[in-house]
Amino acid sequence: MRCIPRTACGSRKGRAKSRLIFAAAAINLIATASAQAADPISLRDMGSFHVGGRLVEISGKPVKEVTFTPGGVPAKVDPNGVYQVEQMYVQYFLPANEHGAYPLLMWHGGGLTGVTWETTPDGREGWLTYFLRKGWSVYNSDAVERGRAGWAQYPDIFKSDPVFLTTANPFERFRIGDGPNSYASDPAKRKVMPGSQFPVEAYENFVKQGVPRWTTNDDATIAAYIAEIDRVGPSIVMVHSQSGSFGFKVAQARPDKVKALIAVEPAAIGDPAKVEALKNVPILIVYGDYIDRDSRWPKMRAAGVAFADSIKAAGGSVDVIDLPQVGIKGNSHMVMMDKNNAEVAGLIQGWLERKGLTK
Template identity: 85%
Template structure:
């Protein structure tokens, strides 16, 4: 890429981000789709569809071959690369790669932070999310999609103080004391939410495996629902996964194959208020038990409970919280300590 092109990209990245510490200079950026399969559908009636108001009806035959279960990946390659391997970012349930972009209240997200640190970042929309696309129900996706109300994440992601803490009036919302989530940007966060399915996990794992097969040896940073995906993909491709960073993993890998992860340094991070939640004590216990199984097999797992590390008030959406860069700094130091930077 020419110096002029690099300068142009830099200028675009700087625009609107005058608060940034220094410009981001890229040697390349782009995107691709990966994974998926072809599926045949038959026996459906032909439809007549008017695609544009006032237009001429067209016959649409829904029978035929469909491309489904692919994944979208966008990559950013810094001019001065300091990460020893690419950093893959995998989002949680009902979300997309927007998770790691600008925070709901307009601050810098983890994607930009790690780019500034010299990491080649690959940020994805998983199967059935965002730019990855969708497929028919029930022909291909076997369950109905799950949609969330505006109140659900507020009460379930440890932002609000439990059930009935959300109110349409922001002044009446009951936020957990000292919570770091940017509640003033909560409506922007809700706009990021997308439908999710509960029957596409195998397809998602297959797509993530296809991503790491294409990108090559990588560090994987994953959140929430992607806990299961991150660990399972590492168990499927242990030679290509150089480190695992699990941010509040809601799922785990196969405990019977914990020994497969013994040579992969792993960091697991949990936020605040877990003991006050109905579900998270058990979810955390499952994660700790899985970590213990890896350790018993001779592996290295570091578990960080942020409040015990002096970083308090974090919701489930750690990468969006007001102290998100402090947590990112903790991750960066861990990566450096593991010899994963140049």
């Protein structure tokens, strides 16, 4: 920095001031670059609500004395009474310039929450904001038993113990690692699928998203999703993994309100006896890579394709896309988190546009 005559540039105070000026300039440059990389999102509204659920009465339990805070005064807690349970949490973002013909509802998979759609383990933009930028009103939920939806007692209300996953389980089961025993505590020793697009360097951030799940709450979850559809109105539903069956079954229950269904690697299907209900619901099913290298996914994909064929036989419209067959390779089960997630989102956006679901 060149000193201007009669300034304190040569003094200690002047040099400190100069460093502050340079630091501020650097911050401004970084902020400008970030703004250019991703323009600000303009919303007309945002908020949240809980929906669904029921009241359940529990009786016959002993009264307990509980100290809620260390050093606090103990209080008697009577667990007998009426509880609100099986509700679902929904957060919504409404863009200032809406281009989607209907709201987009995002439903996560098993052992996960709405965080699935918000961002990626390595901090890139997730599908929630991707589609929000495209002008979609986005409703992102934590389903029954997950995250901000809350838990309930078991076995009094939830009829089974929760399932918790080890750190290794998703790595080996979600086609991130190359099958059984591919995970290692040492990242350098992990065996990743060849050409994988998953951000394996941030895998620990992914497993931090995991929450317990129950295997006996499907009916309550479907009831809550139906309640969401009834509240929001005609919508497009995007599902992933476990919520695949929820999406199909809710569409079968509300075919007039589900205007399209996007199933990203659905782990299960709807009711085969009710495929007729889906004939007017445009459906897109997307599968990632490495399916033939896995022990379970060939069967799950075959079930999904067979269900799609039965819908088409009933007069419905279903597009099944295997990403490697259209030149998009390396995707794990967590397609929305992979490094090419924007490319896959663009494929889905294009499908929505071709179906006349944008305005």
